Amino acid sequence: MRLLKVDTLDEAREKLLRATASKILQTETVHFTQSLGRVLADDLKSNENIPGFRKSTVDGYAVRAADTQGVTESIPVFLDVIEEVAIGSAPDKTVGPGQAVYVPTGGMLPEGADAMVMIEYCEKFDETSIAVYDAVSPGRNVISEGEDISRGQAFLKKGSRIRPQEVGVLSSAGVSRPEVFKPWKITIISTGDELVGADETPQKGQIRDINTYSVMASAMKHGFEIVDMKVLKDDEALLEAAVREAMETSDIVVASGGSSQGEKDHTADVMDRLSGGGVFTHGIALKPGKPTILGYDDKTETVMIGLPGHPAAALMVFELTAVWLYRQLTCQPEPKTTIAEITENVAAAGGRTTCLLVELEEQEPKDDVKRTGVCKAYPIFGKSGLMTTLTRADGYTMIDVNDEGLKEGQQIKVILF
Amino acid sequence: MRLLKVDTLDEAREKLLRATASKILQTETVHFTQSLGRVLADDLKSNENIPGFRKSTVDGYAVRAADTQGVTESIPVFLDVIEEVAIGSAPDKTVGPGQAVYVPTGGMLPEGADAMVMIEYCEKFDETSIAVYDAVSPGRNVISEGEDISRGQAFLKKGSRIRPQEVGVLSSAGVSRPEVFKPWKITIISTGDELVGADETPQKGQIRDINTYSVMASAMKHGFEIVDMKVLKDDEALLEAAVREAMETSDIVVASGGSSQGEKDHTADVMDRLSGGGVFTHGIALKPGKPTILGYDDKTETVMIGLPGHPAAALMVFELTAVWLYRQLTCQPEPKTTIAEITENVAAAGGRTTCLLVELEEQEPKDDVKRTGVCKAYPIFGKSGLMTTLTRADGYTMIDVNDEGLKEGQQIKVILF
Numbered sequence: 001m002r003l004l005k006v007d008t009l010d011e012a013r014e015k016l017l018r019a020t021a022s023k024i025l026q027t028e029t030v031h032f033t034q035s036l037g038r039v040l041a042d043d044l045k046s047n048e049n050i051p052g053f054r055k056s057t058v059d060g061y062a063v064r065a066a067d068t069q070g071v072t073e074s075i076p077v078f079l080d081v082i083e084e085v086a087i088g089s090a091p092d093k094t095v096g097p098g099q100a101v102y103v104p105t106g107g108m109l110p111e112g113a114d115a116m117v118m119i120e121y122c123e124k125f126d127e128t129s130i131a132v133y134d135a136v137s138p139g140r141n142v143i144s145e146g147e148d149i150s151r152g153q154a155f156l157k158k159g160s161r162i163r164p165q166e167v168g169v170l171s172s173a174g175v176s177r178p179e180v181f182k183p184w185k186i187t188i189i190s191t192g193d194e195l196v197g198a199d200e201t202p203q204k205g206q207i208r209d210i211n212t213y214s215v216m217a218s219a220m221k222h223g224f225e226i227v228d229m230k231v232l233k234d235d236e237a238l239l240e241a242a243v244r245e246a247m248e249t250s251d252i253v254v255a256s257g258g259s260s261q262g263e264k265d266h267t268a269d270v271m272d273r274l275s276g277g278g279v280f281t282h283g284i285a286l287k288p289g290k291p292t293i294l295g296y297d298d299k300t301e302t303v304m305i306g307l308p309g310h311p312a313a314a315l316m317v318f319e320l321t322a323v324w325l326y327r328q329l330t331c332q333p334e335p336k337t338t339i340a341e342i343t344e345n346v347a348a349a350g351g352r353t354t355c356l357l358v359e360l361e362e363q364e365p366k367d368d369v370k371r372t373g374v375c376k377a378y379p380i381f382g383k384s385g386l387m388t389t390l391t392r393a394d395g396y397t398m399i400d401v402n403d404e405g406l407k408e409g410q411q412i413k414v415i416l417f
Numbered sequence: 418m419r420l421l422k423v424d425t426l427d428e429a430r431e432k433l434l435r436a437t438a439s440k441i442l443q444t445e446t447v448h449f450t451q452s453l454g455r456v457l458a459d460d461l462k463s464n465e466n467i468p469g470f471r472k473s474t475v476d477g478y479a480v481r482a483a484d485t486q487g488v489t490e491s492i493p494v495f496l497d498v499i500e501e502v503a504i505g506s507a508p509d510k511t512v513g514p515g516q517a518v519y520v521p522t523g524g525m526l527p528e529g530a531d532a533m534v535m536i537e538y539c540e541k542f543d544e545t546s547i548a549v550y551d552a553v554s555p556g557r558n559v560i561s562e563g564e565d566i567s568r569g570q571a572f573l574k575k576g577s578r579i580r581p582q583e584v585g586v587l588s589s590a591g592v593s594r595p596e597v598f599k600p601w602k603i604t605i606i607s608t609g610d611e612l613v614g615a616d617e618t619p620q621k622g623q624i625r626d627i628n629t630y631s632v633m634a635s636a637m638k639h640g641f642e643i644v645d646m647k648v649l650k651d652d653e654a655l656l657e658a659a660v661r662e663a664m665e666t667s668d669i670v671v672a673s674g675g676s677s678q679g680e681k682d683h684t685a686d687v688m689d690r691l692s693g694g695g696v697f698t699h700g701i702a703l704k705p706g707k708p709t710i711l712g713y714d715d716k717t718e719t720v721m722i723g724l725p726g727h728p729a730a731a732l733m734v735f736e737l738t739a740v741w742l743y744r745q746l747t748c749q750p751e752p753k754t755t756i757a758e759i760t761e762n763v764a765a766a767g768g769r770t771t772c773l774l775v776e777l778e779e780q781e782p783k784d785d786v787k788r789t790g791v792c793k794a795y796p797i798f799g800k801s802g803l804m805t806t807l808t809r810a811d812g813y814t815m816i817d818v819n820d821e822g823l824k825e826g827q828q829i830k831v832i833l834f
């Protein structure tokens with residue numbers, strides 16, 4: 001057994017960032033209707049004001065606000081109606097003192113007018129005039145030109161993940177083909193003589209393969225493109241061939257399994273050999289997830305990760321390394337966390353950062369103090385070989401390597417799955 | 418203008434549930450590798466124990482724990498090694514007193530043994546025996562048969578959304594084709610003479626269509642299947658033809674636009690006529706989102722929703738009605754909320770539930786009291802016609818119709834986008 005220094009999670013991430021600094025992140029344009037969940041590769045600026053005109057938010061009359069000063073429910077002002085604006089059309093006339101123009105919701109205000117009176121406060125007086133029973137201030141019931149997006153404004157930032165509202169804004173601003181990051185191509189390899197497929201019945205000593213599929217699903221969720229998935233017998237030559245092929249086709253190759261010491265050495269050896277000495281992390285001081293290999297091949301720009309064999313550990317480490325790196329390089333903000341109170345004391349793992357799974361329970365608002373109850377976080381203990389610890393979990397919290405643990409009632413930040 | 422009673426959000430949802438109680442929710446089976454994000458249509462029970470054998474979590478020797486009692490670093494016990502188990506194979510022999518069997522991580526324990534000693538605490542003594550320097554208790558370093566999932570256990574519940582870890586568990590349990598709810602088929606209609614496409618340059622008084630695409634993206638995000646999207650001029654006959662067609666092809670039809678009173682009446686009239694009087698809600702006491710129409714056609718089992726025309730309101734109301742209903746009917750749990758402190762006083766809208774958009778800012782942990790700072794929620798005010806209020810928002814909170822508003826520093830529950 002080789003004795004190699006283990007990195008802290010922060011050290012390992014630092015090395016990942018340094019090693020991959022020269023990796024080129026490719027971009028592409030996609031039609032905005034296909035852009036949900038994608039990540040913007042550049043700030044988006046608008047060449048125009050949105051809306052491009054002053055827009056009414058109500059059905060009613062465009063007026064000069066000054067004309068309505070002093071008006072009350074019993075003392076109306078009488079205004080001449082000089083035009084009716086149709087929705088989608090520009091008005092022809094300018095509103096002068098004592099004049100008004102009908103504008104429907106979403107319609108364009110005419111020149112001269114500076115406010116809208118809701119139709120509920122107006123009464124037809126005769127064929128050409130109305131009585132107005134409400135005093136409005138300038139700007140009332142009006143969206144001004146450029147109020148949503150002003151010309152030149154960066155209205156969406158590089159690294160933003162596109163949600164439904166961003167799809168709407170892309171349409172609004174006329175950005176029909178935004179530039180987004182290309183998904184990273186990933187090859188997922190699992191090794192182990194004990195693995196059989198999901199459709200097979202395992203014999204004694206065998207288990208159905210888990211890691212290939214949970215890592216695949218996590219990769220899909222986080223916007224990677226699955227190039228290949230391979231389940232291999234534990235054989236160094238097979239692994240080498242698979243990693244070599246992946247280096248030609250993929251941005252990142254992850255190999256899980258190798259849970260026994262011999263296999264672990266295979267993975268590190270193969271990756272280090274093929275990358276010309278590019279493996280820089282031989283273990284992370286992380287619970288679960290110690291047997292993690294990190295490397296990078298400069299020539300093919302391939303990120304290489306050896307994941308722990310235990311299923312829960314493999315999935316967590318994939319998210320804490322591969323997904324974390326991709327989010328960093330594509331300038332995505334940290335995922336939002338939620339605050340919860342831990343329900344019991346939890347000891348930290350000596351000398352290791354602990355990734356603690358938790359189940360959340362929302363609390364009823366505490367009415368007496370007008371405070372919502374912070375939700376409870378029940379720690380989920382369990383061997384990292386148990387996948388159901390992860391299906392019970394709503395998220396996880398990180399206990400720092402220097403922390404002595406968590407105290408019952410302490411507030412923690414939970415990263416939701 | 419018709420005077421119709423407006424429902425509270427709770428009343429409207431109650432009516433939706435009652436009206437759609439007889440709607441049949443169809444299910445289908447999908448390959449588990451394609452099941453990410455889908456919702457389980459039934460509890461999943463296991464016909465077998467997972468793992469199906471006692472599994473070692475370490476590289477080492479399977480022993481009878483009793484044989485190691487009293488052992489220390491200086492007083493080893495000597496055991497005869499009678500077999501080496503290969504990973505993926507069943508052992509041939511039974512461990513008797515004074516005997517041990519080598520088992521790699523993930524390998525199967527032989528009969529007779531009840532614990533694993535890590536290889537680090539063992540030393541080869543001669544060709545057939547080892548010295549053991551660690552006392553282990555029964556079950557040490559062993560996952561027992563069925564510890565992950567026991568035979569007959571409902572290991573995943575109806576209504577669960579499938580995440581990466583559930584994909585892994587499906588594989589582990591050999592459920593290669595889980596039964597999931599079919600996505601609802603949706604037709605999205607936007608009406609308005611002022612609307613032009615995202616590729617077009619609006620003239621004065623025109624705007625690019627937003628609602629079609631933001632609602633489409635929200636529908637995609639929440640697992641609906643887009644059957645059709647139509648942008649129509651404001652014409653009752655066109656709307657009627659489109660809704661009629663949607664009733665034949667879709668589970669749900671939403672029509673947005675109709676922001677002016679005349680158009681609003683069109684939508685309600687058309688939906689009520691085509692469903693034979695099936696419209697039951699003519700407005701919700703909700704800010705934003707008052708002009709919302711809800712209905713249901715029994716014959717074609719079509720949910721009908723008229724959304725407000727203002728873009729931010731249209732998207733919020735879609736999520737608070739259509740998405741809410743689908744989640745309810747498919748037994749999905751309420752979305753997780755996060756706790757935050759509101760940064761300023763917010764007045765409630767008199768007589769209406771307020772859906773307040775917020776931007777979240779995480780706080781540094783407060784070390785003195787060992788408490789993580791609850792994140793701050795900045796309220797986003799802005800007219801519901803402004804789409805960028807939604808792109809700035811991380812989520813929203815609901816202020817109850819009976820609540821007098823929020824006080825600065827008060828904790829609120831935020832539903833994240």
